[in-house]
Amino acid sequence: MMKRILVTLPITEYHKKRLERNVTNCSFQYVPLSEVTIDMVQNSEIIVGNVPVSYISASNNLELLQLNSAGADAYILPGVLSSGTILTNATGAYGKTVAEHMFGIMMCLQKKLHLYRDDRVTGEWNDYGTVTSISNAIVTVIGLGDIGLYFAGMAKALGAYVIGIKRRKSDCPKQVDELHLMEDFYEIIPKADIIVSFLPNTPSTYHLYNAEFFSKMKNTGIFLNGGRGSAVDQDALLAAVQNQDISAAGLDVTDPEPLPSEHPLWKEKNIMITPHVSGSYHLPETLDKIVEIAAANIENHLAGTPLKNLIDFETGYCK
Amino acid sequence: MMKRILVTLPITEYHKKRLERNVTNCSFQYVPLSEVTIDMVQNSEIIVGNVPVSYISASNNLELLQLNSAGADAYILPGVLSSGTILTNATGAYGKTVAEHMFGIMMCLQKKLHLYRDDRVTGEWNDYGTVTSISNAIVTVIGLGDIGLYFAGMAKALGAYVIGIKRRKSDCPKQVDELHLMEDFYEIIPKADIIVSFLPNTPSTYHLYNAEFFSKMKNTGIFLNGGRGSAVDQDALLAAVQNQDISAAGLDVTDPEPLPSEHPLWKEKNIMITPHVSGSYHLPETLDKIVEIAAANIENHLAGTPLKNLIDFETGYCK
Numbered sequence A, B: 001m002m003k004r005i006l007v008t009l010p011i012t013e014y015h016k017k018r019l020e021r022n023v024t025n026c027s028f029q030y031v032p033l034s035e036v037t038i039d040m041v042q043n044s045e046i047i048v049g050n051v052p053v054s055y056i057s058a059s060n061n062l063e064l065l066q067l068n069s070a071g072a073d074a075y076i077l078p079g080v081l082s083s084g085t086i087l088t089n090a091t092g093a094y095g096k097t098v099a100e101h102m103f104g105i106m107m108c109l110q111k112k113l114h115l116y117r118d119d120r121v122t123g124e125w126n127d128y129g130t131v132t133s134i135s136n137a138i139v140t141v142i143g144l145g146d147i148g149l150y151f152a153g154m155a156k157a158l159g160a161y162v163i164g165i166k167r168r169k170s171d172c173p174k175q176v177d178e179l180h181l182m183e184d185f186y187e188i189i190p191k192a193d194i195i196v197s198f199l200p201n202t203p204s205t206y207h208l209y210n211a212e213f214f215s216k217m218k219n220t221g222i223f224l225n226g227g228r229g230s231a232v233d234q235d236a237l238l239a240a241v242q243n244q245d246i247s248a249a250g251l252d253v254t255d256p257e258p259l260p261s262e263h264p265l266w267k268e269k270n271i272m273i274t275p276h277v278s279g280s281y282h283l284p285e286t287l288d289k290i291v292e293i294a295a296a297n298i299e300n301h302l303a304g305t306p307l308k309n310l311i312d313f314e315t316g317y318c319k
Helices: A013-020 A038-042 A095-110 A113-118 A146-157 A182-191 A211-216 A234-242 A285-303 B013-020 B038-042 B095-110 B113-118 B146-157 B182-191 B211-216 B234-242 B285-303
Strands: A003-007 A026-030 A046-048 A064-066 A086-088 A138-142 A161-166 A178-181 A194-197 A222-225 A248-251 A271-273 B003-007 B026-030 B046-048 B064-066 B086-088 B138-142 B161-166 B178-181 B194-197 B222-225 B248-251 B271-273
Touching: A003 A013, A003 A285, A013 A026, A013 A285, A046 A285, A064 A285, A086 A285, A095 A113, A095 A146, A095 A194, A095 A222, A095 A248, A095 A271, A095 A285, A095 B095, A095 B113, A113 B095, A113 B113, A113 B271, A138 A146, A138 A182, A146 A161, A146 A194, A161 A182, A178 A182, A182 A211, A211 A234, A234 A248, A234 A271, A271 B113, B003 B013, B003 B285, B013 B026, B013 B285, B046 B285, B064 B285, B086 B285, B095 B113, B095 B146, B095 B194, B095 B222, B095 B248, B095 B271, B095 B285, B138 B146, B138 B182, B146 B161, B146 B194, B161 B182, B178 B182, B182 B211, B211 B234, B234 B248, B234 B271
Parallel strands: A003 A026, A003 A046, A046 A064, A064 A086, A138 A161, A138 A194, A161 A178, A194 A222, A222 A248, A248 A271, B003 B026, B003 B046, B046 B064, B064 B086, B138 B161, B138 B194, B161 B178, B194 B222, B222 B248, B248 B271
Antiparallel strands: none
């Protein structure tokens, strides 16, 4: 039977050629996400892209859902996918774009560029005093997937001492000076000048960064979240910055998103917020990488060979 | 004769011990710059720190003036120093602090963090679209002293292709992929994604970055100035950003300083301005390095051995 492949990415002719190159006996349908209908989703064996969860409703036709995101939280909830559907994500596509974005926020906060920027409105020539350097910082990266490793590599390349924290035992990656498991969490926190989290939204990460966590950070420390907003107790974070228990925070993710315009996090000058833009297609090469992952997985699925980036429904991570 | 040494740096006991360690037959006087008087300056054989030019008036007592800055513009003007006075600067102390600051501004502009920051006031959740990456950028560094080389090293460590431009022929430093002389200036500009200048204030650098220069830059290009404000024709820069001949600019130095609050540069959202704070003592280790240079030069001067960081009065650079 001719398999129907629905692709909802904003791709070019070049990308289409790549997807179709080694595929026979399939029909490709390219539809912008905003124009996708329930019928299109229900009538596809393979979908590439984060189609609305409500359109899927455990479709029995759906054999493979290849997400364009690294996060898979919405798709692993019970009842969304039929038990026969394979779910894969785009881990590997976002390392550079998310890591660089968070690294930029880190440097901003270290150099107080956020405060200097605020003075643009009045044209004031204020001096905000002492800054810190990445070159002799202790940087703790929590979550050592593709994004965390890229961030670690950047920090190490500029002189930082990098401590990685992950869930499962492994050899120490070359981007990291010292590797720990989550059980060492509270031992590591007080040492770090910079703590950056790339954890996904799972039950075990919910409000992991709470009042106790922030109380153990250095009061000169900077906290960064490039994973999911639900990992942070935002009230506790706000209090920690306001009370100068930590020096500053940078968030590309919040809970909820968008963060309501009247939310108190916006009011604290030493918190930098960006509207979940570190990933997506903001860096053009990200799309190339997603297409490459999707093309390989479509080919693997059709050939019955092992797929890349299979999601474990229990953890929301890659298997 | 007992030589009188006036030190105007904001130093600690530790620093005093370092300065006095190998020095005999001298009297040290430590006075904060704001409390220095004309008499103190006139009655010193050695001065460490940027004392007011008007206090010096070609003092014949002054044997050595060790500046705490890299720039020496005000002190090389005719009539400031007696012909017998040796002038040394603090080149080598500012590489990391200035380079990291400008690198932070660069990453801000690449990731559009300045625009996201501006939305803090209203709490808006806007998406400013495509960003760029340092990892595949062509970065041109103009002025390859200590600061330029540090910046080049950071850019190269994160994947950029680095083109260095300097005045005098030399071997290609390891931080640079391709080395050119100033005569190749207009050939190199159109290739660069990022152009960063660390040039001092000299007659030959005045308005080097003018309308012609900006017209040759890529329209996606970012221009950074961490040297002296006089090198930039600010009207031409403003026009270039407003007309999108270049994408953005970041300035830690302006002409004049402070930049008047009503100056139109403040109004352009794609220009980031910081109030000449990249250097000074904002990074605490800078002061350690300045003290080290000063201590060595005091010892060298007293021993009659060659000094470090001697200023060439014709160029304002180190010899």
